[in-house]
Amino acid sequence: MSCTIVIPTVGRPSLARLLAALDRPADVLVVDDRRDRSAELGVPGWVTVLPGPARGPAAARNLGWQTAESEWVAFLDDDVVPEPGWLDHLAEDLAAAPEEVGGVQGRLIVPLPPDRRPTDWERVTAGLATGEWITADMAYRRVALARAGGFDERLPRAFREDAELAFRVRRGGWSLRRGRRRVTHPVRPEGPWVSVRTQRGNADDALLRRLYGPRWRALLDVPEGRRPRHAVIAAAGLAALACGAAALATGHRGWVGAAGLAAAGWAAGTAEFAAARIAPGPRDPREVATMLATSVVIPPLAVAHWLRGWWRWRAARPIPVITVGGERSAGDRARAEAGR
Incomplete structure (x- = not known):
C-alpha cells in the first residue's frame, strides 16, 4: 500500500x-x-x-x-x-x-x-x-x-x-x-500577543457560516466559541464611547448616565473574560498582565475580523463534492440547480 x-x-x-x-x-x-x-x-x-x-x-x-x-x-x-x-x-x-x-x-x-x-x-x-x-x-x-x-x-x-x-x-x-x-x-x-494575532481566524469562521449556515459548528464538529460574548462586550464599549462623546457635545446628564452604564457593562464583560483566562493558568505576574491586556483587545478585534470576513465572503459557495458512487451529493445538486 x-x-x-x-x-x-x-x-x-x-x-x-x-x-x-x-x-x-x-x-x-x-x-x-x-x-x-x-x-x-x-x-x-x-x-x-x-x-x-x-x-x-x-x-x-x-x-x-x-x-x-x-x-x-x-x-x-x-x-x-x-x-x-x-x-x-x-x-x-x-x-x-x-x-x-x-x-x-x-x-x-x-x-x-x-x-x-x-x-x-x-x-x-x-x-x-x-x-x-x-x-x-x-x-x-x-x-x-x-x-x-x-x-x-x-x-x-x-x-x-x-x-x-x-x-x-x-x-x-x-x-x-x-x-x-x-x-x-x-x-x-x-510572544505575549499570539492570542491577539489568532483573532484573524474569525474571518474564516465567517466564511464557514456563509458556506454552511447557522449550524456550521455542529456540522464541522467545531466547539462553541466566545464570539457572541465578545460582540456584547464590544457593543458595550462602543456604546460607552458614543454616549460619552454625546455627553461632551451636549452636556446632557442623560448621556452621562448612559455612558456610565455602558462602561460598567464593558468593564464587567472584560473582567469576566480576563478572569476565565487567568484562573486556570500559572497566575504569575507576566501571565496575568498579558491576559489583562489581551482581554481588552480581543473582543472588538474578534468582532471586526468576523465582520470583515462576513462582507468579503458574502457570495461564497461550498466546494462541490462527488460521492463515492460518482455523483454529486444531494446538497450540491440542489445548489447547482438553484444557481441555474
Whole structure:
C-alpha cells in the first residue's frame, strides 16, 4: 500500500527534527511555502522539496497531494515529532482501513510543563490532542481528496481548514477513523500577543457560516466559541464611547448616565473574560498582565475580523463534492440547480 507524506513548511527548525525522527527514508514531499526562499531547508537527499504557492497551508497541502501518485497521502505539520516506528504504525493504520474509510487520523500528544499550570497559549495548543481530523497527523485516500475537491484555499491559515475538508470527505460518503500511530506536538514558543494575532481566524469562521449556515459548528464538529460574548462586550464599549462623546457635545446628564452604564457593562464583560483566562493558568505576574491586556483587545478585534470576513465572503459557495458512487451529493445538486 503506497503512501506519500506531505509536509508544508515555512522553514521552521522543527522540520529537521521531524525528518530525523523518521526511522528510514520514505516517500516525503516537503512543500516549501516561504515567500523568501533564499535559504536552503537542509533536508536529507531522499526528501523531495516543492516550491509552494505561499498562500497558506491549505494551498501547500493541495500542491502536495496533487503531486503525489500514491494511494494514500499522509499530512504532517512541520512542528510535530513522530514516535519511534511511526512509519510502520502508519502502514498498519492504513492497511487496517476498510474500503469505505477515506481518512485515518494519528494520535497527538501535547507535552505540558509538569511543575506548573499551563499558560493560555499552552492550553490552546493542548486542545489539539482531542481535536477531530486535524492535519497535524492525518492520512487520506488520494481519491477521497480528489472527490472532495481538496483543501479550501479560501481558508489561508492553519485554522478550520482541516475540519472543513473532513466534513466534505464525509459528505462524499467516506468514513473517518482514528489510528494507533502517535506524534508529539510540542508547544511552539510564541510572544505575549499570539492570542491577539489568532483573532484573524474569525474571518474564516465567517466564511464557514456563509458556506454552511447557522449550524456550521455542529456540522464541522467545531466547539462553541466566545464570539457572541465578545460582540456584547464590544457593543458595550462602543456604546460607552458614543454616549460619552454625546455627553461632551451636549452636556446632557442623560448621556452621562448612559455612558456610565455602558462602561460598567464593558468593564464587567472584560473582567469576566480576563478572569476565565487567568484562573486556570500559572497566575504569575507576566501571565496575568498579558491576559489583562489581551482581554481588552480581543473582543472588538474578534468582532471586526468576523465582520470583515462576513462582507468579503458574502457570495461564497461550498466546494462541490462527488460521492463515492460518482455523483454529486444531494446538497450540491440542489445548489447547482438553484444557481441555474
